[in-house]
Each structure stands twice: as structure tokens, then as C-alpha cells.
Amino acid sequence: MLHDLSIGELAERLAGRKVSSLELTRHFLDRIERLNPALNALVTVTADAALASAREADRRLAAGERGRLLGIPLIHKDIFCTDGVRTSCGSRMLEGFIAPYDATIVARLKAAGAVMLGKANMDEFAMGSSNETSFYGPVRNPWDPAKVPGGSSGGSAAASAARLAPYTTGTDTGGSIRQPAALTGVTGVKPTYGRVSRYGMIAFASSLDQAGVLAQSAADAAAVLEVMAGFDPKDSTSVDVPVPDYPALLEAPLEGLKIGLLREFFDGLEARNARLIRDALEVLTSLGAKTLEVSLPHLPMSVPTYYVVAPAECSSNLSRFDGVRYGYRCKEPVDLTDLYERSRGEGFGAEVKRRIMTGTYVLSAGYFDAYYLKAQKVRRLITDDFRAAFEQVDLLAGPTTPTPAFAIGAKVDDPVTMYLNDIYTIGANLAGLPGVSAPCGFVDGLPVGLQLIGPHFSEAKLLCAAHRFQRATDWHTRRPPGYE
């Protein structure tokens, strides 16, 4: 079936005119119509625009143009501005907001001929690990509708897992691509900080946010990342480093690749999850890699560090939502202060308000040194630990999450319990490192992810290791029941 094909296979069929982009687009729009109601993975479906893009792609293909992504559908996380299309960021604050421009990654994928089917649901303003904070309702995990898909790119992950599109885009600030990828059994890639443009990506925490992809395989993710990545003069944190041809580098041999196993990742990890990770590592060693135990002594401080830095940055970034120029405005404000306070009080959900207030507190006079400055120092210690580890090994490996998907509603009462879901992913964001999560098995019928983290700009090596793993295993080809 068309939704079982890889990006490479789809590109081949499109080039050989065995299938048209229009047929492909209709196929996925039909799947969305039938299957999305049970998942709530999409906030907006752009059927007419998708068909128009598909026709345009077919015109380009007929004229002899070729491209890895030309004519292939995708779904964008609703955090990316999409010209003329609602961009809600999972919030009431932007319920009616029609983006007046395309984010850079949206424009790049569009130029490559990608066909946008719609916008994926997400935790509000990317704050969450379960897609339960969305104003548009929770997203359900296709593997078990009573379970969360993870977050904040929960809609993107669920849509990829359910094959509502061949691939989806996401963002990762504390694990928001990798964690939902692990919980839904897809391959998620968070690039190095500065690798992919943040222009047009609604900002949560500016020193942590990165855009990436959730796909069926590392090979597919490589094709998408190659188009998304690259210097953008419109993003002042974009790094001017050439983009390797990731797909061309996937088959490099793993002989001699040194993989570090973080002691801190395995301490206290539940036995069945730990077994799957160790089995996955055995596959990699059978392919020629070597494993070494390493330790990052400050890593256990990564979650408290993050929950000072990220809220601080978010309190600043979300101050632009004031009911004045765009976004939600309260009814009949009596004065300017009332306008600000009620527009923001009513427009934002509880988790967002919690984080804004946490951030405001840690930046406020009398607390700045003890919290924000302190956190920035601990951030350096964590980053230095990673750097030291990468002097001994090429990549780090471990679990992506402490457990598989948990039940919807199970963790909403205590924010800190929810925050600990990101315990394995957050370090990479603080240090700006790239990371990949690839499916490596099941516990109680729910997917488990293997995480690989690399030094800055080592995406090619990460994708290669994940790809070689996927050539030797078939976890990434499994389908949730009912979504075959």
C-alpha cells in the first residue's frame, strides 16, 4: 500500500510516473479523514491547498524535474508559521491566527516540492511531554488510544506512526521530537542547535529550540533533514556550516565506532526497557561498533537546570502575546493592564502559565543569581561533561524515555512527575547536541526507543548508526493495529 512505502520508494514511483502526487495526496487525505478522528493528531487539514500543491508537483515531475521529496506529502507541527494557514501552536492564544509568512523550513520543503496535508496538534507552545496541554484536546497514541503519544510533538508522532503522512516535522526543546518518537515507534531526529533555521518557528526557549523530523526510518529522516538544514541569514543563531548529503552517508561502515553507555542512563532503568536497549546495543556491536561505559556526573542535574532555563526563556518569548497586535484579546478590557492580564490569563493554558511564572520568578530581582545564573553555570558543567565523553567515544547510547507510553491523565496532577519524562533527552538540548530516537522493541505492546546522541554536527554519523541498526532489525516497520 502507498503508505507502506519509504520516501525513496515513493520518489522512485513518482519519477517513473507509476503514481502521481495527486493520487498519493488523495490517499493520505483519505487516511486522515478516516483515521484522524480517533487520534486528534491534526488541528488543521489543508485539503484544497494540498491538492493544488500536488498538481504543481506533478507538473514539475512531468517537466522532468527530480527531487527526493518532490510530490511527497507531509504534515507540519502547528508551531511553524505557514503562509495563509492557521498556525495555532496548540493554544487558544493563536486560535484565529493566520500566519502571514512561511517559516524557513516550511519554505525549503515547499520549494523541494513537499505537499503539506495539514498542521499537527501539539502541547501548547511546545510545553509538555504528553500532548495533553493542547487547547485542541489530547492526541491519542495509535498503539493504544488510552495512552499518550508523548509531546510536545505528539500530533506529529501519532500522525507518522499511523502513516497519515510519510513524514512530519517537529521541534525539540527538551526532548519533544525524540520522546514522542520513542513512545509511538517512529524515528525522530533532533539536529544540532543552529543546524536548522528557527525563523518562523514560534519560539519557546531560544537557546534550546530546534526543528527536526519524525519519519519511518533514519533513511527517510536523512532525506528530509538534508532539505531542512542549512544556514539561514534570517535566524541569528543559524550556524554557517555546510550540510552533508545525509542520504549518501548512510551506508558508512560501523567498524571501530565507539559507543558510550551512560551509567547515569542505566541506573534505575526498568528491567524490560533496559533489556531492549542492551539487545539493541548488541546489534550495533555485531555490526562492528564497540561499547564503553562512560559517566556524565552532572547529568542528573539536567532536569532542574532545564526547568530554570527553559521557563526563563519562555517567559521572555511569550511576553509578545499581549492581546494588542495579534492573538487572543479578552472581551471589554477596562484598561491596558486588564487587557494584558485577561488576554494572557484566558488565552494561555495552565502549563504555559506555570512556566511563564516559574521563568518570571527565576529572573526576578533577588532570585536571578540563585536560579538563572546558577542554572547557566550548571549548564556549562553538563556541556563540559558531554565534551569530555566525546573525547573517548563517537556517540552515546541509551534509552530515550524511562518507560513506554503512559495513560492519558495519569501524570497531570504534579508537574514535576511529568517533567521527569524528559530525564534522558534534556541533556542533549542543554548542550546543543544532536540526537536520534529509533524504535528498538516493545514492552506490553508499546514501543520503546533507543536514543543516540552525538557531538555537534555529527548528524551523518547518528543517522548512519540508526540506519545500519534498522537494516539489521525490523522494529521500525511495525504497524499499530488498525493502522496497517
Next chain:
Amino acid sequence: MSLTRRDVEKIAHLARLKITEQEMPVYVRSLSSIVEFVNELARVDTESVEPMAHPLIGQHQRLRPDVVTQGDQHEKYQRNAPQVQAGLYVVPRVIE
């Protein structure tokens, strides 16, 4: 609890967020919980460690030439505005 109701009222005011009477105890509890959690950071020895604002080394704020690259597009950008008049954003009276 690490934060009092007064603390939360002050923070909410700084952040220009209206917290209702009903919501207040919930926020006092959850913010206290978060602050207690991040207080862990005090245990780390950061003597003579420089704060890190940016995760990559050797990167600095790029500048660009001070030339206009995009013209006036205010009509397009103001399409999302709640209330606009003569190209200006309308808000409740600020100055008495």
C-alpha cells in the same frame, strides 16, 4: 511550601497574568513544587564556573548591514490584529 500566595500574586503581576481566586491555590502548590525541585541546583559546586548562555562555542551574535531588505507590509501583518485604525493598533486609553 516554598512560595506563598503573596509571592505568586507578585509573580503573576510581573508576568501580566490574571490568576483567578479559584486557580490561586493550585498555582501556589504547583509553583512551590517546581521551585523545590529546582532548588536541587544549589547543591552543585559552581565555584569559578562561567555561566553559559549559548550551547555552542565560538558563536557570536551575527550582524548584518543596516539596509532595508523588506518594504512596508503592515497591511498584511495587521490582518491578525484584534483592532486596527489608520494603521495603528487600538487599545484601551493609556494616558488620562
